[in-house]
Amino acid sequence: MPSLRLPEAPSLADAVAQAIRDGVASGQLVPETTYSVYQLAEILGVSRSPVREGMLRLAEAGLVEIRRNRGFRVLPPRTDDIEEIIGIRLALEPPAARRAAERGTDEQLAEIRASLAAMAGAASRGDEAAFWPADRALHDALLRTSGRPRTATIVDRLRSTTALLGPPTTAAGRTLTAILAEHEPVVSAVLARDGAAAEGAMRAHLEATRAVLVALIAGR
Structure with missing residues (x-):
């Protein structure tokens, strides 16, 4: 019987999803x-509802497969998942x-500078703990400044999915x-209003992130 612990999280479902991800890792x-x-639910000491909600989030991330009337099957993280997510971000950001x-x-x-x-x-x-929210706030500010609020929402969900797939890139010594x-x-x-340079620098950042995350998952 696994021994899992609920971490601090914005919601109970988030905590369940993180606890299960940690259990897989x-x-x-x-x-x-x-x-x-x-x-x-029994192991985590919560009701079944947040467990089901957490499972749906993990299924969306590709970490579990929902099995009707049986529960869920744990799936190993795949490098293809990271490749797909970062590929989408490269098309958008x-x-x-x-x-x-x-x-x-x-x-x-000024908001971008402050982030x-x-x-x-x-x-x-x-x-x-403070760095990653500031990182997300910066990416969000850039996307919203571009006039793409729906894109900002999509990217935020993709980043949440990436967080469920594995540890942050600092786990690789970055x-x-x-x-x-x-x-x-x-x-x-x-800030210099150099659009071409901004596009190139964002592309370089995301490609570096992809390389580290793929290496982390492939090395498990």
Whole structure:
């Protein structure tokens, strides 16, 4: 019987999804094995509803397969999942960075600058818990500045899915300072209203992220 712990999370369903992801990563939940909702609810000490909701999120991420009237089957993370997610982001975010540089208002550019400053502050403290929300806020600000709020919502969901698939890229030794350094050329180009440079810098950042995440999953 696996021993899982509910982490802190925005909602109970988020906590369940994270606990199950952690169980897969630690080997407590075994790939290709079927677990029941009742079993997981008992282990985690919660009702069945948040377990079902968490399962749906994990199924969307490709980490479990829902088996009707039986529960769910754990699936091993695949590099194809990361390739697909980053491929979608590469289609959306670099051109959005260009538009943000070309169309952003002074107020919007100030928000982008502030998001980068929050990342820099977290990196200087080694505060990973503060760094990742600031990272997401920066990407969100760039997308919304480009005039693409639906795209911002899509990318945020994709990032949530990526987080369920495996650990952050810092698990491969990539430092917060190094990740910050990949974002700085994007923001500098946007603030300078250099659309081509902003697009190229965002593409380089996402391609570097893809390489690290694929290597992490392939090395499991």
